[in-house]
Amino acid sequence: MEVYRMKLLKTKIIEEGTVLSDQVLKVDAFLNHQVDPALMMEIGKAFVERFQDTPITKVLTLESSGIAPSVMTALLLGVPLIFARKRKSLTLTENLLVHQVQSFTKMETVEVAVAQKFIAPGEQVLIIDDFLAHGEAALGLAHIVEQAQGKVAGIGIVIEKSFQQGHRKLEEAGYRVESLARVASLADGKVQFVEAASTVLH
Numbered sequence: 001m002e003v004y005r006m007k008l009l010k011t012k013i014i015e016e017g018t019v020l021s022d023q024v025l026k027v028d029a030f031l032n033h034q035v036d037p038a039l040m041m042e043i044g045k046a047f048v049e050r051f052q053d054t055p056i057t058k059v060l061t062l063e064s065s066g067i068a069p070s071v072m073t074a075l076l077l078g079v080p081l082i083f084a085r086k087r088k089s090l091t092l093t094e095n096l097l098v099h100q101v102q103s104f105t106k107m108e109t110v111e112v113a114v115a116q117k118f119i120a121p122g123e124q125v126l127i128i129d130d131f132l133a134h135g136e137a138a139l140g141l142a143h144i145v146e147q148a149q150g151k152v153a154g155i156g157i158v159i160e161k162s163f164q165q166g167h168r169k170l171e172e173a174g175y176r177v178e179s180l181a182r183v184a185s186l187a188d189g190k191v192q193f194v195e196a197a198s199t200v201l202h
């Protein structure tokens with residue numbers, strides 16, 4: 001089943017993704033703007049399979065693009081989803097866990113915040129994000145979990161750009177990383193996956 005799900009995701013990336021540069025992939029047709037709910041459910045099932053050996057009490061992601069795959073994962077796991085807010089909103093008045101994150105797409109530093117009351121000490125938190133590039137967003141979320149004395153159960157990524165250093169950085173920091181689609185290259189306007197291209201559904 002896992003293989004079938006990954007084929008669906010890769011096929012979607014090939015057919016509906018747009019290579020903006022050799023560093024950036026646009027997937028606004030099914031993940032970052034318009035959302036394909038059926039695909040999000042398959043992504044949720046894939047994360048549940050990958051982390052089935054790990055106790056998880058909460059899912060944590062970053063607004064807004066991480067929410068769709070994360071809500072499906074949290075639903076299947078039967079645990080709450082927390083999405084970190086990117087700026088201090090006026091309604092975020094409680095004690096906050098805050099971390100500065102260098103944004104890959106906006107090329108600026110954003111403040112990421114989670115209300116402390118949502119991560120209790122000892123909580124086992126699965127971090128999910130849509131993309132992994134340099135690992136800053138995931139490391140920032142991991143830092144927030146640890147500030148709250150929670151434990152990072154693992155990091156689940158929908159699309160990893162394996163030619164950037166995020167995966168290595170997260171593993172070196174001691175985290176387990178599970179990426180569903182691993183992109184080896186975006187050169188010449190083409191998406192090449194780490195695994196053989198024959199795994200794409202036609």
Ligand code: 5GP
Nearest residue numbers: 024025104105131132133134135136137166
């Ligand atoms: P990182 O923090 O790992 O450098 O970058 C991950 C974050 O940047 C993700 O939350 C994602 O929103 C954004 N991002 C990184 N690379 C891409 C990309 O190629 N396409 C899109 N749409 N977002 C990206």
